[in-house]
Amino acid sequence: KDMLVVGVAHDTNVAKVAILSVPDRPGVAYNIFSRLAVEGINVDMIVQTNKELNVTDMVFSTSRDDVVRVREIAEAVAQDLGAGDVLIDDTVAKISIVGAGMVSNPGVAARMFEALAEEDINIQVISTSEIKVSCLIAEEHIKRAAQALHRKFQLDAVKSMEA
Amino acid sequence: KDMLVVGVAHDTNVAKVAILSVPDRPGVAYNIFSRLAVEGINVDMIVQTNKELNVTDMVFSTSRDDVVRVREIAEAVAQDLGAGDVLIDDTVAKISIVGAGMVSNPGVAARMFEALAEEDINIQVISTSEIKVSCLIAEEHIKRAAQALHRKFQLDAVKSMEA
Numbered sequence: 001k002d003m004l005v006v007g008v009a010h011d012t013n014v015a016k017v018a019i020l021s022v023p024d025r026p027g028v029a030y031n032i033f034s035r036l037a038v039e040g041i042n043v044d045m046i047v048q049t050n051k052e053l054n055v056t057d058m059v060f061s062t063s064r065d066d067v068v069r070v071r072e073i074a075e076a077v078a079q080d081l082g083a084g085d086v087l088i089d090d091t092v093a094k095i096s097i098v099g100a101g102m103v104s105n106p107g108v109a110a111r112m113f114e115a116l117a118e119e120d121i122n123i124q125v126i127s128t129s130e131i132k133v134s135c136l137i138a139e140e141h142i143k144r145a146a147q148a149l150h151r152k153f154q155l156d157a158v159k160s161m162e163a
Numbered sequence: 164k165d166m167l168v169v170g171v172a173h174d175t176n177v178a179k180v181a182i183l184s185v186p187d188r189p190g191v192a193y194n195i196f197s198r199l200a201v202e203g204i205n206v207d208m209i210v211q212t213n214k215e216l217n218v219t220d221m222v223f224s225t226s227r228d229d230v231v232r233v234r235e236i237a238e239a240v241a242q243d244l245g246a247g248d249v250l251i252d253d254t255v256a257k258i259s260i261v262g263a264g265m266v267s268n269p270g271v272a273a274r275m276f277e278a279l280a281e282e283d284i285n286i287q288v289i290s291t292s293e294i295k296v297s298c299l300i301a302e303e304h305i306k307r308a309a310q311a312l313h314r315k316f317q318l319d320a321v322k323s324m325e326a
């Protein structure tokens with residue numbers, strides 16, 4: 001039942017994109033991501049929550065190489081949807097722990113967060129799956145973050161892999 | 164390079180938990196999830212974004228069976244952190260498409276969102292990985308959602324699996 005963390009992955013070719021205050025109604029996610037897809041933009045993480053309001057923020061990550069085009073597309077979409085600002089941060093990096101059986105081991109994500117907290121690194125975005133916990137952090141911290149995770153999960157540096 | 168969607172997974176034993184207005188500073192994610200882990204609470208999705216504010220909302224999903232204890236823990240944590248309300252919605256269900264190679268195929272998530280949009284189903288939470296796109300929707304829509312995804316991705320009903 002134990003989660004086995006087998007590696008730490010990181011990616012610095014990452015930009016965090018937020019379209020603020022998109023309408024929280026059917027069809028909006030489809031609108032945004034079909035328009036990005038049609039332009040050939042690869043989207044990595046899509047992270048969205050909501051509350052009992054009529055709007056929410058849509059956050060996703062793309063390659064830094066696509067930032068200029070993503071901004072164009074996102075601003076056009078935001079205008080059509082009557083959404084708010086488009087915020088793009090190309091100084092973030094993605095760090096992940098990769099393994100198996102995370103759901104049955106509640107402490108694993110907490111341990112990753114502990115490692116980052118001990119380094120005083122702020123976690124900007126979190127997204128999880130059964131085999132991966134991914135965080136966006138400031139790129140300047142990526143080396144320390146990766147080292148801290150290797151120590152926390154007792155992994156050899158050689159197991160680190162490109163995300 | 165094509166994303167192959169091999170199945171649709173759904174789970175109705177799901178509760179969506181939001182701790183609103185948690186401080187956006189190092190150590191907060193660790194605080195929340197270590198306290199849940201120590202109580203033996205299995206957390207499935209963790210979904211968090213942020214903006215240039217000092218606070219953000221922490222959203223995660225747990226089993227409905229744990230709702231009473233999760234509320235207790237989350238409210239205690241919220242108090243200690245000086246956070247806002249704890250919102251729990253136990254009328255949500257999780258629906259996912261499962262496959263491979265999603266990052267290299269930008270249209271896959273968009274197609275899932277299209278299927279849900281065509282059914283007029285609102286997407287409350289989105290979380291992605293390379294092999295899975297998961298959404299939280301109202302439980303009342305779960306059957307239609309699963310059927311729509313099977314049709315959209317041309318899967319036999321028999322391939323549907325418990326999340």
Ligand SMILES: C[C@@H](O)[C@H](N)C(=O)O
Binds near residue numbers: 024025026048
């Ligand atoms: C915000 C977005 O996800 C919207 N709720 C939709 O269903 O498309």
Ligand SMILES: C[C@@H](O)[C@H](N)C(=O)O
Binds near residue numbers: 185
């Ligand atoms: C909100 C929470 O993720 C916080 N930013 C942390 O680093 O713990």
